[in-house]
Amino acid sequence: MKKSTTRRQVRLGEIACARSGDKGSGANVGVIAHTPEGFQYLREALSARRVGKFFKPLGLGKVVRHELPNLDAFNFILPGVLAGGASRSLRIDAQGKALGQALLEMELEISEKVLARCKPRKKNRS
Amino acid sequence: MKSILIGNAQGFWGDSINAPARLVSQQPDLDYLTLDYLAEVSMSILALQKERDPATGYARDFVEVVRSLIPFWRKGSKVRVITNAGGLNPQGCAQACAEVLRQAGIRRMKIGVVTGDDVLPVLRADPGTKTFTNLETGEPITKISGSLVTANAYLGAQPIIEALNAGADIVITGRVADPSLTVAPCVAEFGWDWNDHDRIAGATIAGHLIECGTQATGGISTDWLEIPDPANIGFPVVEVNPDGTCFVTKPMRTGGVVNERTVKEQLLYEIGDPDNYLSPDVTVSFLSLQVREQKKNRVRVSGAKGRPATSSYKVSASYRDGFWAQGTLTIFGRNAVVKARRCGEIILQRLREAGYELQRSSIECVGAGACMPGLLEKSIEAELLETVLRVAVADPRREAVERFAKEMSPLITSGPQGVTGYAAGRPRVHPVFGYWPCLIEKARVKPQAYIATTNG
Numbered sequence: 001m002k003k004s005t006t007r008r009q010v011r012l013g014e015i016a017c018a019r020s021g022d023k024g025s026g027a028n029v030g031v032i033a034h035t036p037e038g039f040q041y042l043r044e045a046l047s048a049r050r051v052g053k054f055f056k057p058l059g060l061g062k063v064v065r066h067e068l069p070n071l072d073a074f075n076f077i078l079p080g081v082l083a084g085g086a087s088r089s090l091r092i093d094a095q096g097k098a099l100g101q102a103l104l105e106m107e108l109e110i111s112e113k114v115l116a117r118c119k120p121r122k123k124n125r126s
Numbered sequence: 127m128k129s130i131l132i133g134n135a136q137g138f139w140g141d142s143i144n145a146p147a148r149l150v151s152q153q154p155d156l157d158y159l160t161l162d163y164l165a166e167v168s169m170s171i172l173a174l175q176k177e178r179d180p181a182t183g184y185a186r187d188f189v190e191v192v193r194s195l196i197p198f199w200r201k202g203s204k205v206r207v208i209t210n211a212g213g214l215n216p217q218g219c220a221q222a223c224a225e226v227l228r229q230a231g232i233r234r235m236k237i238g239v240v241t242g243d244d245v246l247p248v249l250r251a252d253p254g255t256k257t258f259t260n261l262e263t264g265e266p267i268t269k270i271s272g273s274l275v276t277a278n279a280y281l282g283a284q285p286i287i288e289a290l291n292a293g294a295d296i297v298i299t300g301r302v303a304d305p306s307l308t309v310a311p312c313v314a315e316f317g318w319d320w321n322d323h324d325r326i327a328g329a330t331i332a333g334h335l336i337e338c339g340t341q342a343t344g345g346i347s348t349d350w351l352e353i354p355d356p357a358n359i360g361f362p363v364v365e366v367n368p369d370g371t372c373f374v375t376k377p378m379r380t381g382g383v384v385n386e387r388t389v390k391e392q393l394l395y396e397i398g399d400p401d402n403y404l405s406p407d408v409t410v411s412f413l414s415l416q417v418r419e420q421k422k423n424r425v426r427v428s429g430a431k432g433r434p435a436t437s438s439y440k441v442s443a444s445y446r447d448g449f450w451a452q453g454t455l456t457i458f459g460r461n462a463v464v465k466a467r468r469c470g471e472i473i474l475q476r477l478r479e480a481g482y483e484l485q486r487s488s489i490e491c492v493g494a495g496a497c498m499p500g501l502l503e504k505s506i507e508a509e510l511l512e513t514v515l516r517v518a519v520a521d522p523r524r525e526a527v528e529r530f531a532k533e534m535s536p537l538i539t540s541g542p543q544g545v546t547g548y549a550a551g552r553p554r555v556h557p558v559f560g561y562w563p564c565l566i567e568k569a570r571v572k573p574q575a576y577i578a579t580t581n582g
Contacts, residue, residue, distance in 0.1 A: 018391070019348070057498075057499060057501050066400050066401070068413060070416065075397060075399075085561060090519070091497075091518075092516055093496075
C-alpha cells in the first residue's frame with residue numbers, strides 16, 4: 001500500500017464536499033468524502049491538527065474531529081472561531097457559513113493511484 | 127399503517143413567504159407542514175417588539191401564511207400546520223390567526239397553543255451561582271442576570287402531541303427544539319411509546335434534515351452551481367415510516383436536488399458530537415445511519431439509534447450587550463485595498479479624537495479575503511482594482527456607535543478618488559444581544575397545550 005508512486009497536490013474540494021455553520025461561539029464543518037477510499041485517505045491526511053493549523057489565523061481553540069465512517073464523513077468542531085460568537089461577532093462571516101468553502105481550498109499531497117480512487121464515480125452505480 | 131408526509135416550507139424567519147402555499151399546491155397529499163421561525167437571537171428581537179406593544183412578540187409573517195393557506199383548506203385540504211411562530215406570544219399569534227380564519231368564514235378549524243417555554247422568571251428569581259451557568263464558558267449567570275432579555279427552554283414534542291390529539295389543525299408554539307416539530311406528528315400518528323428510542327431518533331433525524339428548508343434540497347450545497355432550476359427550488363418533504371426510517375424527497379416538477387450528498391451535508395449541519403445529538407425527546411447517535419439514494423430525488427435514511435433524553439432542557443437566553451453598527455464604502459482604483467484600510471483607520475482615529483475609544487471594532491476589505499482573515503495570500507491585494515470597505519463597531523454606549531454612523535460619509539469627499547457605492551446612507555445602530563446557553567431541570571418547566579379557539 002505504501003508503494004511510492006507519483007505524488008501530486010489535490011484540492012480537498014476535488015475529493016470531498018463540506019458544509020459549515022455556527023455552533024454557539026464556535027462553528028462546525030462537516031466534510032464528506034466522495035468515496036470510501038477518499039474517507040480512508042482523509043483519515044490520515046485531514047487530521048484535527050491539520051485543520052486547526054489551517055484555520056489558525058482566524059483565532060480558535062483546539063479542534064476536535066468526529067468520524068462518521070458510515071457516511072464517509074467527518075465533523076470538525078472549531079471552538080471560538082467566530083471571534084465572539086454568531087450574535088456578537090463583528091466579522092462579515094459571523095455565522096461561519098464560509099468556513100466549509102475555505103476548507104475545501106486546502107491543498108493535500110496524494111499519490112496519483114490513491115487519487116483515482118478518491119474521485120467520484122460515475123452516477124447510476126451503487 | 128401507512129407512512130406520513132411532513133414538509134418544511136420555512137427554514138427561518140425571512141424565508142420565502144409564499145413557500146407554504148406553493149408546497150401545499152405542489153404536494154397535495156402532504157399531511158403536515160412544519161414552519162420554523164426562530165433562530166437563537168430571534169426571541170430578543172421579539173422581546174423588543176413586545177416591549178413596545180404587548181399584543182405582538184410573535185412572527186407576524188405566519189398570520190399571512192395562514193391567510194395564504196385558506197384556499198386549500200376550503201377545497202378540502204387536510205394539511206395540518208405545526209410552527210414555532212408563536213415566539214414570545216403564542217396566544218397572541220393564535221388570536222391573530224383565528225381572526226384571519228374567522229374573516230374568511232372558516233369555522234371548523236382548531237388552533238392549538240403550546241406554552242411553558244418562557245423560563246425568564248425562573249432565571250431571574252434564582253440567585254444561585256451553580257445553576258444556569260453558561261454551557262460554553264462556565265461563567266455564572268449572575269454576570270449577566272441584570273441584563274437578561276429572554277430565556278426560553280427548548281421544549282420537546284410532548285405538548286405538541288397533546289395539541290394534535292386534541293384535534294388541532296394548527297399548532298402554534300414558542301421555543302421548541304426544531305426536530306420536535308416533526309417528531310410530534312410521528313408519535314401522534316404512529317402511537318410510538320416514548321421508550322421506543324430508535325424510532326423517535328429516526329423521526330428526530332427526519333426533523334433535523336428538513337428544519338432548514340431548502341438546505342435539504344440543494345440550497346447551500348457544495349455542488350450548488352449544478353443544481354437544476356434553482357429559482358424554482360423545492361422545499362423538502364420527508365416520508366416518515368412507522369418503523370422510524372424515512373425518505374427525503376421534494377415535490378415533482380420543482381428545482382433543486384435531493385441526493386446522498388445534499389442529505390449527508392445537511393445531516394452534518396450545525397451538529398456537535400454525532401454520537402450524542404441531544405434533543406428534549408431523545409439522544410441520537412448518527413453513527414449507524416445509512417443514507418441511500420433510492421431513485422432520483424428520493425433518499426432513504428435509516429439506522430438511527432436513540433437513547434433516553436437527558437433530564438434537562440436546553441435554555442436559550444439572551445441579554446443586552448450594548449450596540450453595534452456596520453457601514454460599507456466601495457473603493458475603486460489602484461491600491462484599492464491600501465486606500466480602503468486607510469479610510470477605515472481614519473474613521474476610528476476621528477472617533478478617538480471625538481472622545482470615543484470604541485470597545486470593539488473591525489476593518490475588513492471585502493473581495494480581499496475578508497471572510498477568512500489571514501488565510502488567503504496577501505499577494506492578491508496588490509492586484510485588486512476594487513474592494514468594499516466594511517467597518518463594524520460595538521460599544522456599550524449608544525451615542526458612541528451613533529457617532530460612528532456619522533463618520534462614514536465624510537470620506538465620500540475627503541477620501542480617495544474612486545470612493546463610491548454609498549447610496550445606502552448612514553449605517554443603522556442595532557442593539558447587541560449576547561447569547562447565553564444553559565440548562566434547566568425538566569422538573570422546573572411546565573409545558574402546556576390547549577386549544578385556543580374553536581370557531582363554531
